[in-house]
Amino acid sequence: MKEVWINDVKDSVIDPADRALAYGDGLFATMKVKQGQIQFLEQHLRRLSDGAARLGFAFSAGGALLFRLNELATLNPDACIKLLLSRGSGGRGYTAPKSPVPLVILSVSPLPSHYVQWQQKGIGLCKSAVALGRQPLLAGVKHLNRLEQVLIKAQSLPQGIDDVWVCDSDGFLVEGSMGNLLLISDKQVLTPALSFAGVSGVMREQVIHSLLAMGLNVTMGQVTESELLQADHVLMTNSLMGAVPVTRLEDRALTIWPRLSELQQLI
Structure with a gap:
C-alpha cells in the first residue's frame, strides 16, 4: 500500500469537494529518488509553480x-515520489475561489x-488511435486532466510493442503516452515544440541540456509522423526512466544511438 501524506498529515482524507476531484483542477510531478536524493527536485518544484501560475493560483514549496x-x-x-x-x-461550479x-x-x-x-534494450512503439486536442493555454503543463491519456492507455498493444506515439488533432507528433520523444539524425536532434498539446517534461529539459553539451544541435518545432519514421534514432524520456532508446516503430527496426550511454551518464 502506498504511503500518502495530505497537507503534511499522514493517511489523512481529502475533502470530496476538492477541485482536483471535481474538475482535475491542479497539477502533479512524478519524481525519482535515487540513493536517498530526489533527482531534479528544484526543477520539479519550479515547474509546479509555473504551472500553478498558468492556472491562476500561487504555489511555492515552503520549509515544511x-x-x-x-525525509x-x-x-x-x-x-x-x-x-x-x-x-x-x-x-461556485467551475468558477475558482478568489483566495x-x-x-x-x-x-x-x-x-x-x-x-x-x-534503458538497455529499448522499447517498441506503434501509433495511438487517440489524437490529443490542441489547447495552447494548457500545452506543456502537467495538469490533472488526464482523460486523453486514459483513453490512450486503453489501446491494446501488439506483441513487441511497449507504448505508443501520439499526434495532435492536426496530425503533428506530440509525445509518447509515458514521455517525450526526441529524434536524432547525425548531429541534429528534433523534438516537438509542445506549443499546442503535451507535457514539457523535466527529464526532457535535462536531456536537451545534455545533448547541447555533447555538441548536438537541438531544434524544437512542429514534427510530422514522416520525420519520426525517417529518424535514424529515437529516444523517449521521463523522470523515472531517464532516456530510453526506441528500437522499433511498428514494423521498422531502429538501432540504439551509439552515444546513448554517454547521455545517460550525463543525466
Missing part, C-alpha cells in the same frame, strides 16, 4: 514541504522494475 520530501527520500532511498497539487476546495488554499498530496511507490531493461 521540503522537509517532508527530503521521504531518506526513508525510501530508491523509489518514486508523486506530488499532487490541487487548487483546493471552494468556488484558494492549495492542497498538497504526497505519495511514495516503488520504481517500475522494467525501466532498467528498457
